[in-house]
Amino acid sequence: MNKIRTRYAPSPTGRMHVGNLRTALYAYLIAKHEGGDFLLRIEDTDQERYVEGAVDIIYRTLAETGLIHDEGPDKDGGVGPYVQSERQKAGIYMKYAKMLVDKGEAYYCFCTQERLDSLKKTVNGEEIMTYDKHCLHLSKEEVEANLKAGKPFVIRQNNPTEGTTTFHDEIYGDITVDNSELDDMILIKSDGYPTYNFANVVDDHLMGITHVVRGNEYLSSSPKYNRLYDAFGWEVPVYVHCPLITNEEHKKLSKRSGHSSYEDLIEQGFISEAVVNYVALLGWSPESNREIFSLEEMVKEFDYHRMSKSPAVFDMTKLKWMNGEYMKAMDFEKFYERAEGYIRQVIKKDLDLRKIAAMVKTRIEIFPDIADHIDFFEELPEYDVSMYTHKKMKTDSAKSLTVLQETLPILEAQEDFSNDALYASLSQYVTEKGYKTGFVMWPLRTAVSGKQMTPGGATEIMEVLGKEETLRRIRIGIEKLEADVNGI
Numbered sequence: 001m002n003k004i005r006t007r008y009a010p011s012p013t014g015r016m017h018v019g020n021l022r023t024a025l026y027a028y029l030i031a032k033h034e035g036g037d038f039l040l041r042i043e044d045t046d047q048e049r050y051v052e053g054a055v056d057i058i059y060r061t062l063a064e065t066g067l068i069h070d071e072g073p074d075k076d077g078g079v080g081p082y083v084q085s086e087r088q089k090a091g092i093y094m095k096y097a098k099m100l101v102d103k104g105e106a107y108y109c110f111c112t113q114e115r116l117d118s119l120k121k122t123v124n125g126e127e128i129m130t131y132d133k134h135c136l137h138l139s140k141e142e143v144e145a146n147l148k149a150g151k152p153f154v155i156r157q158n159n160p161t162e163g164t165t166t167f168h169d170e171i172y173g174d175i176t177v178d179n180s181e182l183d184d185m186i187l188i189k190s191d192g193y194p195t196y197n198f199a200n201v202v203d204d205h206l207m208g209i210t211h212v213v214r215g216n217e218y219l220s221s222s223p224k225y226n227r228l229y230d231a232f233g234w235e236v237p238v239y240v241h242c243p244l245i246t247n248e249e250h251k252k253l254s255k256r257s258g259h260s261s262y263e264d265l266i267e268q269g270f271i272s273e274a275v276v277n278y279v280a281l282l283g284w285s286p287e288s289n290r291e292i293f294s295l296e297e298m299v300k301e302f303d304y305h306r307m308s309k310s311p312a313v314f315d316m317t318k319l320k321w322m323n324g325e326y327m328k329a330m331d332f333e334k335f336y337e338r339a340e341g342y343i344r345q346v347i348k349k350d351l352d353l354r355k356i357a358a359m360v361k362t363r364i365e366i367f368p369d370i371a372d373h374i375d376f377f378e379e380l381p382e383y384d385v386s387m388y389t390h391k392k393m394k395t396d397s398a399k400s401l402t403v404l405q406e407t408l409p410i411l412e413a414q415e416d417f418s419n420d421a422l423y424a425s426l427s428q429y430v431t432e433k434g435y436k437t438g439f440v441m442w443p444l445r446t447a448v449s450g451k452q453m454t455p456g457g458a459t460e461i462m463e464v465l466g467k468e469e470t471l472r473r474i475r476i477g478i479e480k481l482e483a484d485v486n487g488i
Contacts, residue, residue, distance in 0.1 A: 097194070159185075399439070
């Protein structure tokens with residue numbers, strides 16, 4: 001078998017949609033699983049939708065996700081150029097379109113917009129236009145006269161109106177369509193640019209692409225692609241159509257949902273590796289029940305035959321869980337690099353931010369979660385005295401008051417305010433009194449944090465706050481409890 005060659009061929013129209021990222025990822029995995037090549041081709045034939053800076057986004061996203069291409073506009077592998085507008089200037093598409101015209105597989109169409117509009121019909125509330133092959137019947141002399149006169153034209157594919165066309169997809173199997181449903185699609189537009197469909201076929205062949213990976217919205221176009229391959233006498237590539245990705249409501253992903261593009265997700269505090277891992281599972285299931293994979297592990301495991309036909313649901317809850325798992329496993333320095341900015345948005349005091357980061361690392365799912373976990377370090381929140389009552393710890397206001405009153409002098413006398421030293425002193429107090437550890441630590445943690453849930457234990461929090469602030473907060477706790485116990 002020939003070396004597998006796949007491509008990712010995005011249009012530079014903005015941020016990379018999650019569906020496009022998955023297409024790029026699957027194309028990369030199919031190639032790399034077999035030791036093949038992964039190509040990047042920029043499809044900028046739709047000049048109206050071109051967005052300035054979008055090509056940079058494509059390069060940046062591929063670099064961040066680790067989907068490194070073997071050939072592309074910046075890496076010539078001998079089948080360039082790898083940008084369609086440059087290929088168009090070189091006359092590649094017109095050359096191949098004229099070859100089809102000479103074979104009778106395509107024809108010039110000079111119809112005006114007015115005439116085309118007259119062919120429009122409304123079917124089930126949708127306006128459609130099926131071309132009636134009017135210009136197919138022009139004589140060679142009429143065509144040449146029109147060209148000489150400079151009449152605007154398009155070149156259309158000449159598809160049969162009878163019989164059927166069957167094509168094979170690796171995921172969806174054999175699909176047969178009636179040729180009567182195949183319109184004579186435009187190959188070359190009036191501006192001289194090729195259509196997406198035509199350029200794809202020509203470029204994939206000339207670049208030696210063996211496996212074409214794309215969304216299943218292109219299933220309906222595939223018979224027309226196949227007819228083009230057959231018309232040229234070229235080998236048809238292996239088709240791998242990916243299932244649709246929907247949101248939790250089973251609707252198409254939209255920009256408003258916040259998870260339509262890779263960059264949206266990164267801006268929301270997700271880690272690139274987690275996003276790639278999650279996207280891989282949107283339509284593909286590994287042989288094992290395992291869910292966490294590095295890109296290298298995915299390359300080894302990926303078998304496109306295990307892709308699903310059914311739509312994949314983009315579940316934000318699941319992605320957050322996976323992101324949390326990646327955070328737990330993340331190198332601390334790398335984590336701190338990302339987390340520091342989020343911490344500084346909340347903490348303005350001179351505190352040990354690295355210790356705070358270490359506390360939250362295993363407790364958050366996305367970086368913006370940090371704020372709610374650490375805000376009490378900056379300022380003791382107003383809290384209800386009922387928080388000191390905890391059934392499991394067997395504490396209430398009166399017992400908590402005693403604990404705080406008895407531990408205050410111990411902490412006042414404490415010179416070493418490190419976590420270990422604080423814990424040792426308080427453990428000694430626990431032993432002397434015959435208390436359970438939680439019975440003492442619950443009131444202390446409540447007093448220094450004012451929160452029911454904290455990223456660290458009482459002594460960890462005290463270490464970060466420092467002696468002066470810790471004592472101040474414990475005294476506030478004593479005041480609150482005295483007022484409660486005395487019914488003030």
